[in-house]
Amino acid sequence: MSMETKLEVVAIPVSDVDRAKRFYESLGWRLDADFAVGPDFRVVQLTPPGSQCSIHVGKGVTKAAPGSAQGLFLVVTDIEAARTELIGHGVDVSQVFHFDGDHRPVPGPDPERRSYFSYASFRDPDGNAWVLQELKTRLPGRGLALSLANLTELLREAETRHGDYQPTAPKHHWSGWYAAYVLARAEGRTSEEAAKDGALHVQRTLDRAQR
Helix, strand or coil, X not given: CCCCCCCCEEECCCCCHHHHHHHHHHCCCEEEEEEXXXXXXXXXXXXXXXXXXXXXXEECCXXXXXXXXCCEEEEECCXXXXXXXXXXXXXXXXXXXXXXXXXXXXXXXXXXXXXXXXXXXXXXXXXXXXXXXXXXXXXXXXXXXXXXXXXXXXXXXXXXXHHHHHHHXXXXXXXXXXHHXXXXXXXXXXXXXXXXXXXXXXXXXXXXXXX
């Protein structure tokens, strides 16, 4: 098994740190940090709602030219609602589009509203380009985007799976099984694999308690 190496921060090249900070905060992004070390280094960390990865804007954080970051993807569950919200924050957002069979942009969302196939785009004041991508269901093995709706659905799924496990299971508290199941599903494993993880966690917990 490979060691976990989670993408934590992406540096975004900007020319005016305070302007960039105001822009991203206006989108509702959380301000995590803003500090300077000497006259030539300042870092501002902001995190999009629901994201486990943050961005850095600042002075001395990257040698890339301001505005040169392109193709930065923001995954959303409802492309139209996300676009409307950004427009409400004063952002100039493209129309929703999808690609045809020759990968040419076509106006409107994907006709079948398939995950990964509908987009919209916008830029920050320096021209760094962001892409909204609609994703309702991830491909197998890609993990889950833990929005409130997805987490609610996942807990209901866990309840059903735990109900199947309960009749033949040793005495245990449901929370440990649920935690192992939800974590496994969030990491991209199937429901069957997640149920096995839940049972394994219960057994290991009981084994430790008996030592």
